[in-house]
Amino acid sequence: MSETSHVGDLQLQLRASPHLKAPDSTPKIMWNVVGSLIPVIAAATWFFGPSALLVLLAATAGAVLTERAFGQRGSLGDGSAAITGLLLGLTLPPGVPLWIAFVGGAFGIGFGKLVFGGLGQNVFNPALLGRAFLQAAFPAALTTWPAATTEWARLRGDNFALPFTTPSVDVVTEATPLGLMKFEATPTDPWSLMIGATGGSLGETAGLLILLCGGYLALRNYLNWRIPVSIFVTVALFQGLLFAVDSARFASPLFALFSGGLILGAMYMATDMVTSPVTNAGAWIFGFGIGFLVILIRTWGGLPEGVMYAILLMNALVPFINRATQPKPYGSPGRAAKRGAREAEA
Amino acid sequence: MTGPESATELVRHAPGAHEAGVLLPGQTTTPGHDFLRGVWEENPVLVQMLGLCPALAVTNTVANSLAMGLATFFVLTGSSLLVSIFKNLIPKEVRIASFILIIATFVTIADLTLAAVVPNIHKALGAFIALIVVNCMILGRQEAFASKRPVGRALLDAFGTGVGFIIAMVMMGSIRELLGNGSLLGYSVFGPSFEPWIIMILPPGGFLTLGIILLAFGWWRGRKAAEVPMVRRWPHGVASRRAA
Amino acid sequence: MSSDLFWILISAMLVNNFTLHLFLGLCPFMGVSAKIATALRMGAANIFVLTITSLAASFLNAYVLPHAPYLRLISFIVVIASLVQIVEMTIKKVSPTLFRELGIYLPLITTNCAILGLAIFQTNRGYGFLEGLAFAIGAGLGLTLALVLMASIRERAELADIPALAKGMGLVLIIAGSLSLAFMGFAGLSTP
Amino acid sequence: MRARLSFRHGVHPPEHKELTAGVPVRRMPYPEEIVLPLRQHTGKPARPLVEPGDRVERGDKIGEADGFVSVPIHASSAGTVKEIGLWPHPDGSMAEAIRITVDAFSPQIPRPRIIPHWDGLTPDQVVKAVQRAGVVGLGGAAFPTHVKLLPPDDVVVDTLIVNGAECEPYLTTDHRVMTEYPERVQFGIRIMMHTLGVERAIIGVEKNKPDAIETLERTLPDDLDVTVQGLTVKYPQGYEKMLIHALTGRDVPPGKLPMHVGVVVQNVASLACIAEVFETGLPLIERVVTVTGPGLRRPSNLIVPVGAKIRDVLEFCGGLLDEATEIVFGGPMMGGSQPDVDAPIIKSTTGIVVLTKKESRPRRTYPCIKCGHCLDACPVFLNPSLLGILAQAGRFEEMEEADLATCMLCGCCSYVCPSNIPLSQMFALAKAGAQRRKQQAA
Incomplete structure (x- = not known):
C-alpha cells in the first residue's frame, strides 16, 4: 500500500492511515x-x-x-x-x-x-x-x-x-488411562496424569506442562483464553455431575480433565485461530460445545477418547456460530436493548 | 436473503444441472453422439453428479460396484425402451408417475434376479437395489430423452449413460478396494504385508475418493485449458445458441 | 421403551447419519446447500415429508403388504408420492406463506432416495409405528444438520480464495468427507 | 460517579507525546507566501471575494460563505493577492486557493473592528458572529461550528461536552491550549452554554495530561456547572461517539447527531477560538499546530498562520532528519500522508507528524487468520474481519448489510491486524462506493 513521490529534494512515502502498527504479525x-x-x-x-x-x-x-x-x-x-x-x-x-x-x-x-x-x-x-x-x-x-x-x-x-x-x-x-477407565473401569491417579507418568500419545501426558505453555500464549493474546476455559469448565461440570451420580462408574472431574488429549486439544487445537469463532461470545459457545461433546463421546460413545472428534464437529459449526454471534454495532437497537437490560440489573 | 422462486430455479442450482443433457426444442444430435455423450463427456456420476447415492454407498468393492452398475444399466435400458415405446400413450400430466412405475417394475425384476443369482452380493447391496428407483439419473434420462425420441435413439442414449455409470462405479470401486483392502475383485494385489487403508471402505472414504477424482479432473482440465485457450464447450450446441 | 425411541432418533441423526453415513439424500445435500436459509427450509421440508412417509409405510406394512409383499416398492412409491401431492395442495390452500417457504421443495423431495430409503430401512428393521416415527424425525434432523453444516461451510468457502482445481463439487465432496470423518466420533453412541 | 470513564474496545498505540507535551507554544514568523484554499471545512467551499493584485490586511474577509453549512475565509496576513488558482490541498488533491504574497514590512495590525459583548447577544446573533468569524471544529473534522449551535426545535440539548481527550499519538495541540490558555477555554464554555442554553458542561481530558486537568480545575468558573473528568487513556477516546459514551453513557444511534441524545461536543481549541473571537474580534486566522515526529529536528508546538506552507513550518522547526520518509497531516492513526510539502496548513490541521523508515517500512500482507483481534479493537462493535473478507470478495452490498455505515474509519482494526490487511482503507473505499451508489440511485 505504499508508493513514493518525488517532491523537490524529498522522497515522500504515501500510505493509508493508520500510520502506526501494532507489533504483532501473523x-x-x-x-x-x-x-x-x-x-x-x-x-x-x-x-x-x-x-x-x-x-x-x-x-x-x-x-x-x-x-x-x-x-x-x-x-x-x-x-x-x-x-x-x-x-x-x-x-x-x-x-x-x-x-x-x-x-x-x-x-x-x-x-x-x-x-x-x-x-x-x-x-x-x-x-x-x-x-x-x-x-x-x-x-x-x-x-x-x-x-x-x-x-x-x-x-x-x-x-x-x-x-x-x-x-x-x-x-x-x-492401555491408556482412558481405555482402562472405559473398558475396565480402572481410574488412574490424576497426579501421575498431570506430570506425565502414563502411557498414551506424545502430547497426552504432562498436562501441567502443556497448561503452562498454553498459558504463555494466552498471556500474549496469541490464543483466545475463553476457549480452553470454557472447555475445562464444561468438562469439569458435566463430569462432576456424573461423578456425583455414580462415583463408582464414572471418573472424577480431575481425571477427566487431565486424561487423554483434552489439555492439548483445548490449549492448542481448539484455539487454532482459523478454525475457531472470531467473536468472544462464539468462543464461549464453541468451548461449551467441545466440552459437552467430549463428555458425550467418552461416556456414551464407543470410543474411549473424543476430544479430536469434538473439536472437528465444532469446527464444522464455526461458520454458523460466527453468524449467530455477530456483534451488535454501536448505537444499534440491539445494543441499546442489551445496555438497558444491564442497567436495569444494576 | 431470498430463497429460490420456483422449483425449476432450485433445480438449476443443482450440481451439473446446466449440463444435464436437457434437450432444447428443435435440436438434433447424431446417433454416435447420443451414445458417447453419456459414456464420458457427460458421465452421469463424474460430470453431472447424478446417482451419487449408489456411487458412494456400494462402491467399497469392485464386485459390488459392478453388480450395482449392471443392475442400474438393466433398469435404465429397460425403462428407456418402454418409455420410448409408449411415449405417445402416456398423458403429459401423469408422465412422471408413469415413468416411476415403469422404473419400479424393472427394479423389482432386478432385485429378484440378483437375489436368485448372486445372493451374497444382493445381501451386501441391501436396500440400495430398491433405491435404484429414485436414482435421479434414470428418471432424468426418461424425462429429458426417452420420452421425446424414437426407440433406437432412446436405447443408444440409455446404453451410453448406463456404460458411463458402470465406468464410474468400477473406477470408484477399484480405487476403494485396492487401497482399502489391497485387492481387486477379491484377489490380493499387494501381498499380505500391505497395511490396508480401512478408511477407503468406510463412508468418509466414499466422499473423499470421489472428491479426489473430481480434483484430479479439475487439475487435468486446468492443464488442458492452460495449453489450448479454448472456449468452454457447452453441450448440445448451447454455445451456438448463445451466439445467435 | 421411551429411551429406546430416543436412541433410535439419536442413531438416525448422528451415528448413522442419513447423509454422511448412509449417503441418502445426497441430491439436496449437494444441490441445495449453497445458502443457509435455503438449507434450513429444505431440511424442514424433509423432516415433514419423512414423517409422512414413515406413517404411510407403517400403515402399508401393517395392513397391505403382508398380503402382497412383491408390491412393496411400487406401493411405497405411489403412496408416498400421492400423499405428498395431497399435503402440498392442502398447504397451498391453508397457508400460502408456508407454501412459499416449503412448498417448492416438496415435489423435489418426493423422488429423493432419503424418503424411499427411510421406508425401506424402517420395513427391513421391523420398526413399529412409534419407532418408525422416531426414526423418521431423527433422520430428518440428521439431514437438516448435515445440510446446514454444509451450507454454512460453503458460504464461508465461497468468500475464500479456493484454488481453481477445487472449485465446484470437488471441494464440496472433500468437505462432506471431512464431515463424515468428524461424525465417526459418534460411532457406537448408546446407553452406557 | 463511575470509576473508569471510558468505552469498550479500542487500542493503545504508543503515545510519543513526550516529544512536545512540555514544549510551550511559540509563534511562527510570517512566511513569504501564504496559500488559503477555499475549502477548509466540511460543507460547501467559500466563494473568493478578491482579485489578483488586491491589497489585503490581516483579518480581512477574502472568501464568502456559500450557504449555511459553509464559513468565510479570512486573510491570515497582510499582503497582496498574487493568484487564485489550483494548489496542492492537504487532502492530496488540487484545490482552488488564494495565494497571498506576504508584506514583509507590515506590522500585521488588523483593521479596527467592533467587538460585540457576548452577553448582550441573542443565541442567533452569537451563531451569526461565529459563522462570520469562520470558526470550524479545530479537532480535525473541520465541521462549521455554528451549525452545531442551532439544534432543531424538537431536540433538547442538556449537556455541553468539551473534548480535550486528544487521543491521537504524537499530538499535543489541545494539551498546550488547555495548559496555556485555560481562561480562554473557560470563556468559550461560558459563551457556548449561554448560546445553547444548557446548564451543564463536562470537560473530558485523558489522564495522561495531569497538568491540563489541574489547570482547568483551578480555573473553573464558580457560577456554572462545569466539571473536569479524567478519561482512560485509549484510542479513539477523543471520538465524539466514544467521548459521549464515556462521559454520559449515551449512545448516538446510527444516522443521528450527538444533539439527538441531548449533547453538543466542542473541541477545546474551537472553544478557545470562539473566546478569541469575542475578545479580540479577530476571525479564525491562526491556530496551534503540533509539529513533531521522530523524523523532525526540533519538535515544537506552534501558532501558525492558516495558509503557511508545510515547507516553511518544517524549516522553522529545524528541518527533517535524513531518516524521514513520510509526512502525516493530523495524527498518525487517522491522518493522511502528504505527497507535497507545498500544501498549506489549513484550519483543520491539528499537527504534522514526520515519520521515519522505522514506522513506515512496508509489511507483508497475509491472509486473514480470523484471530478476532479486530473485533476486540473495534470501538463501534463491528466485525472488521468479515467486512474485510467481503471487501476482498467485492461484495459491497453485503458490507452495507453488515453495518459498514457505523464504521468511523478510526483505524483500530488496521492497527491490530497481525496480517497487515489494510482494513480501514478498504472500508473507506467501500464507504465512498456506497455513497456513490446512493447518489446514482437518487
Missing part, C-alpha cells in the same frame, strides 16, 4: 506457537525416547513438504504448516510407523487446508483432520500404546516399517 504468532511447543516436545522425548522425535519429525515433514509442493510460494514462512505437523505428531502414539505419520501430515495440509485456499481459509483444523484420517485408515497402528521401558534409547515400536506395510508389533503394549 508469522510472529505462528512461530510463537511453535516455540511454545518446544517444552512439550522435550517432555515427550523425555518420556518416550527417540521415537517421539522421529514421529514428530515425520509428521512435520509430511505437512511442510506438502505445503511446499502445492501451497502458495513462500507460505512456509508463516509457520502454520510446521504447527500442523507438530500438533499432529503430538497426537500420535510413539510407536507409529513413520510413513503413517508422514501420510497424516500430508493429508492434513493437502485436504484440510490447501483445497480450501491455504492459510486462513480452512474450516477444519488440519492437524486433527489428518489425525482423524489416520484413525479411520489405520486404527490398529494408531491404538498401539507401547508400555514404558527402562531403556530410554530404545524405539517404542516399529517406527521404521516400510511404507505401506503393516508394522510388526513386538513391544509390550498397555
Whole structure:
C-alpha cells in the first residue's frame, strides 16, 4: 500500500492511515506457537525416547513438504504448516510407523487446508483432520500404546516399517488411562496424569506442562483464553455431575480433565485461530460445545477418547456460530436493548 | 436473503444441472453422439453428479460396484425402451408417475434376479437395489430423452449413460478396494504385508475418493485449458445458441 | 421403551447419519446447500415429508403388504408420492406463506432416495409405528444438520480464495468427507 | 460517579507525546507566501471575494460563505493577492486557493473592528458572529461550528461536552491550549452554554495530561456547572461517539447527531477560538499546530498562520532528519500522508507528524487468520474481519448489510491486524462506493 513521490529534494512515502502498527504479525504468532511447543516436545522425548522425535519429525515433514509442493510460494514462512505437523505428531502414539505419520501430515495440509485456499481459509483444523484420517485408515497402528521401558534409547515400536506395510508389533503394549477407565473401569491417579507418568500419545501426558505453555500464549493474546476455559469448565461440570451420580462408574472431574488429549486439544487445537469463532461470545459457545461433546463421546460413545472428534464437529459449526454471534454495532437497537437490560440489573 | 422462486430455479442450482443433457426444442444430435455423450463427456456420476447415492454407498468393492452398475444399466435400458415405446400413450400430466412405475417394475425384476443369482452380493447391496428407483439419473434420462425420441435413439442414449455409470462405479470401486483392502475383485494385489487403508471402505472414504477424482479432473482440465485457450464447450450446441 | 425411541432418533441423526453415513439424500445435500436459509427450509421440508412417509409405510406394512409383499416398492412409491401431492395442495390452500417457504421443495423431495430409503430401512428393521416415527424425525434432523453444516461451510468457502482445481463439487465432496470423518466420533453412541 | 470513564474496545498505540507535551507554544514568523484554499471545512467551499493584485490586511474577509453549512475565509496576513488558482490541498488533491504574497514590512495590525459583548447577544446573533468569524471544529473534522449551535426545535440539548481527550499519538495541540490558555477555554464554555442554553458542561481530558486537568480545575468558573473528568487513556477516546459514551453513557444511534441524545461536543481549541473571537474580534486566522515526529529536528508546538506552507513550518522547526520518509497531516492513526510539502496548513490541521523508515517500512500482507483481534479493537462493535473478507470478495452490498455505515474509519482494526490487511482503507473505499451508489440511485 505504499508508493513514493518525488517532491523537490524529498522522497515522500504515501500510505493509508493508520500510520502506526501494532507489533504483532501473523508469522510472529505462528512461530510463537511453535516455540511454545518446544517444552512439550522435550517432555515427550523425555518420556518416550527417540521415537517421539522421529514421529514428530515425520509428521512435520509430511505437512511442510506438502505445503511446499502445492501451497502458495513462500507460505512456509508463516509457520502454520510446521504447527500442523507438530500438533499432529503430538497426537500420535510413539510407536507409529513413520510413513503413517508422514501420510497424516500430508493429508492434513493437502485436504484440510490447501483445497480450501491455504492459510486462513480452512474450516477444519488440519492437524486433527489428518489425525482423524489416520484413525479411520489405520486404527490398529494408531491404538498401539507401547508400555514404558527402562531403556530410554530404545524405539517404542516399529517406527521404521516400510511404507505401506503393516508394522510388526513386538513391544509390550498397555492401555491408556482412558481405555482402562472405559473398558475396565480402572481410574488412574490424576497426579501421575498431570506430570506425565502414563502411557498414551506424545502430547497426552504432562498436562501441567502443556497448561503452562498454553498459558504463555494466552498471556500474549496469541490464543483466545475463553476457549480452553470454557472447555475445562464444561468438562469439569458435566463430569462432576456424573461423578456425583455414580462415583463408582464414572471418573472424577480431575481425571477427566487431565486424561487423554483434552489439555492439548483445548490449549492448542481448539484455539487454532482459523478454525475457531472470531467473536468472544462464539468462543464461549464453541468451548461449551467441545466440552459437552467430549463428555458425550467418552461416556456414551464407543470410543474411549473424543476430544479430536469434538473439536472437528465444532469446527464444522464455526461458520454458523460466527453468524449467530455477530456483534451488535454501536448505537444499534440491539445494543441499546442489551445496555438497558444491564442497567436495569444494576 | 431470498430463497429460490420456483422449483425449476432450485433445480438449476443443482450440481451439473446446466449440463444435464436437457434437450432444447428443435435440436438434433447424431446417433454416435447420443451414445458417447453419456459414456464420458457427460458421465452421469463424474460430470453431472447424478446417482451419487449408489456411487458412494456400494462402491467399497469392485464386485459390488459392478453388480450395482449392471443392475442400474438393466433398469435404465429397460425403462428407456418402454418409455420410448409408449411415449405417445402416456398423458403429459401423469408422465412422471408413469415413468416411476415403469422404473419400479424393472427394479423389482432386478432385485429378484440378483437375489436368485448372486445372493451374497444382493445381501451386501441391501436396500440400495430398491433405491435404484429414485436414482435421479434414470428418471432424468426418461424425462429429458426417452420420452421425446424414437426407440433406437432412446436405447443408444440409455446404453451410453448406463456404460458411463458402470465406468464410474468400477473406477470408484477399484480405487476403494485396492487401497482399502489391497485387492481387486477379491484377489490380493499387494501381498499380505500391505497395511490396508480401512478408511477407503468406510463412508468418509466414499466422499473423499470421489472428491479426489473430481480434483484430479479439475487439475487435468486446468492443464488442458492452460495449453489450448479454448472456449468452454457447452453441450448440445448451447454455445451456438448463445451466439445467435 | 421411551429411551429406546430416543436412541433410535439419536442413531438416525448422528451415528448413522442419513447423509454422511448412509449417503441418502445426497441430491439436496449437494444441490441445495449453497445458502443457509435455503438449507434450513429444505431440511424442514424433509423432516415433514419423512414423517409422512414413515406413517404411510407403517400403515402399508401393517395392513397391505403382508398380503402382497412383491408390491412393496411400487406401493411405497405411489403412496408416498400421492400423499405428498395431497399435503402440498392442502398447504397451498391453508397457508400460502408456508407454501412459499416449503412448498417448492416438496415435489423435489418426493423422488429423493432419503424418503424411499427411510421406508425401506424402517420395513427391513421391523420398526413399529412409534419407532418408525422416531426414526423418521431423527433422520430428518440428521439431514437438516448435515445440510446446514454444509451450507454454512460453503458460504464461508465461497468468500475464500479456493484454488481453481477445487472449485465446484470437488471441494464440496472433500468437505462432506471431512464431515463424515468428524461424525465417526459418534460411532457406537448408546446407553452406557 | 463511575470509576473508569471510558468505552469498550479500542487500542493503545504508543503515545510519543513526550516529544512536545512540555514544549510551550511559540509563534511562527510570517512566511513569504501564504496559500488559503477555499475549502477548509466540511460543507460547501467559500466563494473568493478578491482579485489578483488586491491589497489585503490581516483579518480581512477574502472568501464568502456559500450557504449555511459553509464559513468565510479570512486573510491570515497582510499582503497582496498574487493568484487564485489550483494548489496542492492537504487532502492530496488540487484545490482552488488564494495565494497571498506576504508584506514583509507590515506590522500585521488588523483593521479596527467592533467587538460585540457576548452577553448582550441573542443565541442567533452569537451563531451569526461565529459563522462570520469562520470558526470550524479545530479537532480535525473541520465541521462549521455554528451549525452545531442551532439544534432543531424538537431536540433538547442538556449537556455541553468539551473534548480535550486528544487521543491521537504524537499530538499535543489541545494539551498546550488547555495548559496555556485555560481562561480562554473557560470563556468559550461560558459563551457556548449561554448560546445553547444548557446548564451543564463536562470537560473530558485523558489522564495522561495531569497538568491540563489541574489547570482547568483551578480555573473553573464558580457560577456554572462545569466539571473536569479524567478519561482512560485509549484510542479513539477523543471520538465524539466514544467521548459521549464515556462521559454520559449515551449512545448516538446510527444516522443521528450527538444533539439527538441531548449533547453538543466542542473541541477545546474551537472553544478557545470562539473566546478569541469575542475578545479580540479577530476571525479564525491562526491556530496551534503540533509539529513533531521522530523524523523532525526540533519538535515544537506552534501558532501558525492558516495558509503557511508545510515547507516553511518544517524549516522553522529545524528541518527533517535524513531518516524521514513520510509526512502525516493530523495524527498518525487517522491522518493522511502528504505527497507535497507545498500544501498549506489549513484550519483543520491539528499537527504534522514526520515519520521515519522505522514506522513506515512496508509489511507483508497475509491472509486473514480470523484471530478476532479486530473485533476486540473495534470501538463501534463491528466485525472488521468479515467486512474485510467481503471487501476482498467485492461484495459491497453485503458490507452495507453488515453495518459498514457505523464504521468511523478510526483505524483500530488496521492497527491490530497481525496480517497487515489494510482494513480501514478498504472500508473507506467501500464507504465512498456506497455513497456513490446512493447518489446514482437518487
